[in-house]
Amino acid sequence: MLNELKNSWKDAIEKELRSYLSTDDIPALTIGLPPRSDMGDAAFPMFPYSKLAHKAPAVIASDIAARLTDHPEGEMLPSGPYLNVRFDIPALADKVMDRVESEGSLYGTNQSGKGRKIMIEFSCPNTNKPLHLGHMRNDSLGQSVSELLKATGAEVMKVNLINNRGVHISKSMLAYKLFGNGETPESTGEKGDHFVGRYYVRFAAWEKEVAGAKEKDPSIVSDPSFVDPDEAAQAMLRDWEAGDPEVRALWEKMNKWTLDGLFESYRNMGISFDKLYYESDTYRLGRGEVMRGLDLGVFKKEEDGSVQVDLAPIGLDKKVLLRRDGTTLYITQDIGTAVRRHEDWPFDSLIYVVASEQNYHFKVLFYVLGLLGYEWAEELHHLAYGMVNLPEGKMKSREGTVVDADDLLSELSVLARNEIIEKGRENEVGDVDETARKIALGALNYYLLQVQPMRDMIFNPKESISFSGNTGPYLQYTAARISSILRKFEVSKEEFSGVESDGRLLVNEDEKTLVKALADFPEAVRKAADTFDPSVICTALYDAAKTFSHYYHDNQILKADTKELSLTRIRLVSALLTMMKNGFALIGIPYLESM
RNA sequence: GAUCCUGUAGCUCAGCUGGAUAGAGCGUCCGCCUCCUAAGCGGAAGGUCAGCAGUUCGAAUCUGCUCAGGAUCACCA
Structure with a gap:
């Protein structure tokens, strides 16, 4: 407006x-x-x-x-x-407030993507370990961008490709087989993904033990009982591919443990998917497409039997699409998976939320799909995001510096819980644990989304996620205060019978700024959706909340000079609350009536 | 070596389709609860927008070069 x-x-x-x-x-x-x-x-x-x-x-x-x-x-x-x-902002005020009231939870949405079918792929976890902070950035972004796209009227299909096969999966399986003694997540009381992750770590320890033993006494290699961990893992993968019943059964069992754990994390993070793809179903895909490319003459069979594509037109070298032995590669699978997806659900656009490390991969993938004649290749997007680093540098699982998603969320919940108790608000907030959890989630999502996706970000475990200042909880707190005002208004509503609100009474600078923020919100949503950048919403909400806090500090809302002014201010802050709630839904911040 | 990304306050980040005095949070210092939730509000200090050149009436913003950091360039995924 x-x-x-x-x-x-x-x-x-x-x-x-x-x-x-x-x-x-x-x-x-x-x-x-x-x-x-x-x-x-x-x-x-x-x-x-x-x-x-x-x-x-x-x-x-x-x-x-x-x-x-x-x-x-x-x-x-x-x-x-x-x-x-x-x-003439006061003249605009009534129009804006009317519109917010009539559109309610739809305020801010538009129809620019009406009729478009957009598939978005994100998360894509391995089934051998729990989620860490890097995954959380991916998940937050994917979830938020999905909501932003829905806000443009598009039909959105959220998909997750579960990486449930490969040598890394075999490693955790092998370690469990050797050292598990039949224990289960139930028997140890562990969350399934953490349980399996422990065996993945156990494998690495075993590898190290063997390497150490080998160094001490190289002759052990010829001992009939000697087992090389890496070779054993490869062998297990071969058995898996051959359909060995025992290996398959172990695989099924452990995958279920991990997935149960991962999906519990997703639930806790407010993440959901419309369709799951499993790498075990897709890893053979793509060979037919490559063959078709050969027929079309866009790919070339080399003397050694491998199939390659010349990337000179996009300024790159050659790329192998099919191995000498005819087996598929990562890129081959992605070609096949993309084609399969378009058959499953003929999207107009497909967005891959994947770390910027894979820029090269997607550049090649999109080009190759174009060569194969798929017109939708033009509408493939790689939403690349930067790394989450620690002050010391990259997170390294080997050094145990990886920030575990579940741990982080529960640590933040404890901190939030302590705050609630410290402020003596146990009775006001209702379910203390639930409220604490929502504050933690709001803090985390806001933290991850306020930075532009492309940029690397630094996470300092000690001080990064706070609850004051430019944070998720500040926004939640602002909304809770408005909510509180509105509750008080409800009980004294009869005092306002016969009183009319009038936007022309909104003449102070903060009021005008708030009206402008309200009027501009749909534009912020549009921009965020167009650029796949939720940080636009973060900024819009923070600016509005900041203005409200200042306004609230200096002006009485329920007890303004006149009933008309009070009622008009109620309308204003009520509209603001609607806008904030709508914004919250876009960036994964739970709304709290009280905190 | 090549390609891509990034460089803004002590720290974490906005601002970048060129426009007036470059903003916020954290941290530091100083104030404010008899008043709708102090997870708040106000104030102070803190800047060669990495550097150099160019385009322009005007550059943090666009272009080029340099420097610094990161990522990628596998018949791994």
């Missing part, structure tokens, strides 16, 4: 400029923001017209202001070389 206003002013001023300069050929007018809000709501710099008019920009600004009589509601405030405009 704010944009419409800006553009109508822009059009009016441009029209006047054309007449003023006696030409239709003028540089486009740019819209800016004055440095301070008391200087107006929009700024139109006049510099570009100086040469044409042979006049100083400041002269043009005041000339235009004097000449422009037929203009939208508002006031012109020429300020040096800028023609500033103050919008």
